[in-house]
Amino acid sequence: MSHGPSASGGATIKAGHHGGEPYTPVFVGEMKARLEDLLGRYPTRQAGLLPALWMVQEARGWVSEEGMAEVATVLGVTPAYVKGVVTFYTMYHQHPVGKYFIQVCTTSPCHVCGAEDVVKAFLEKTGCGELGVTSADGRYTVIEVECLGACGFATPVMVNADFLESVTPETVPEVLKRYA
């Protein structure tokens, strides 16, 4: 839930609307079939909301107002309702993010193992400088994230869907080489 003292820094990512391009629907053809198949396991269409939003984010990289509207139509709920759900969860991007979205855990167990220095190294080496700000070349966005459920492997870092363990300030340049 994003309110109160923010763990991901105060800076916001610049909003955009598909770079001025018209929105092309996600749920056509195979994607539509995939969603309908998934809906078969639930007694309500609304239960497909989180999965549908994931599919939009997978296809478009983020969830725009147009994306929310499409999900609303497909599942038979209102766009305002969809927005209410999207804003509750931290993993749906409501703005475009860098090509590589980097999330560093800084909650206490990782904090006591030096996670702050890992964050610093990422901010420096990516050129982002600040949390939540996409680097000038559009490649990286770095945020702090709350406990990733891998505290024994401090510091865990997510780069897009890749889950990395035991990252240290020293291994940050090596990690970034893989995501150029």
Added chain:
Amino acid sequence: MGFPHTPHPRETQVLSTHFGDADARSVDGWKKRGGYQALANALGTDPVAIQNVVKESGLRGRGGAGFPTGLKWSFMKLGDGKPHYLCCNADESEPGTFKDREIMRWTPHALIEGCAIGAYAIGAEDCFIYIRGEFTEPLQVMERACADARAAGVIGKNAMGSGKTVNVWVHKGAGAYICGEETALMNSIEGKRGNPRIKPPFPAVAGLFGKPTTINNVETLTAVPHILNRGADWYKKMSRPDNPKSTGTKLWSVCGNIARPGNYEVEMGFPFGEFLQDVCGGAPKGRKIKAVIPGGSSVPVIPWEQAAAAVMDYEGMVAAGTMLGSAGCIVMDDAQSIPRQAARLARFYAHESCAQCTQCREGTAWTTKILERICAGDGTAEDLDTLLSIGDNMTGKTICVLSDSCATVVSSALQYFRPEFEALIKRTTIHAVPQVVAR
């Protein structure tokens, strides 16, 4: 990555037996290791008989609250003509806890087997495993394993050729600690914001989609096939002779300032001091353990001396002034500042509050602000009392216990480490109330 450690001789491996054994991840590999035998037997048994074995074993919920599992199952009214549901809680977001992730990555079929048995025992045809969105690898492994199990006829219509229907599905979360709370989890599956619900009605009466539902943790369900295979007596024996209330083995996630972090499986009743020193290797070289949070960030922090004398079971941890919780053990050495860590944890709760309850929304935010200003050297003498009184107002007054958890961090830190806070408070003046000055 994250390859499990070589087991320590003092560990008792039950759930962790096949950690690191890649071959155990397939249906056939699992069957070769004796897997799915318990499910085949269970599907030919009366559900109530299964509930009774689990009751008899003494198994208690591993998600944090430690509620007796068999008893929970018996709240489900069999044959009421309504669809029933089982939810498997794989949200694992409690700081310090990372055991369910290991179970899912290495032994996905162990969990599916537990889910299928659990579902059958409560009269449910569908089980949803709710996995947090950040767990990309466990999600992939579990989805694949469910598809494989379905294709092999292990689950689905006519599961194991029994004529019974048992489905196991994976549902992916989207980033919210609160969705680990059982009613929030159900809302999340229903496609809603993950706000906890007011109880009653309890899930066994009106849960997922308004139908009778049971929610169990990953580790809880994974223990069930072992209990059915080896018997309640075998399970009960793994306990302190004088404490039959905590039975079986427990996976402990150990992290923070410890020489060998990882997941360790020991029997209930293991001495905590020896566990941390001998099994986990003690503090990192040259340091000393100062404080321990044994059961995930929501339980009281205790000083090392107190932890060293504790016994690792539900009652033992209570006797030591804390709780077993999710057994996510966070170790802090003498280089750590307790106020700073309390502030960081308060920030966690403020970030994760679902904001339905005023006491929680405001309380977590103010607790964080005050702790952060104390750490910044701007604290005042009355701040500590203010923190305790805020904590008082956050305890026992909200829809779920996230609010209480934040207060626990602060009250326990102040109880045992007050001098550290006081040392940070250099100013003694009362905060001036801002004056409206007439111009």
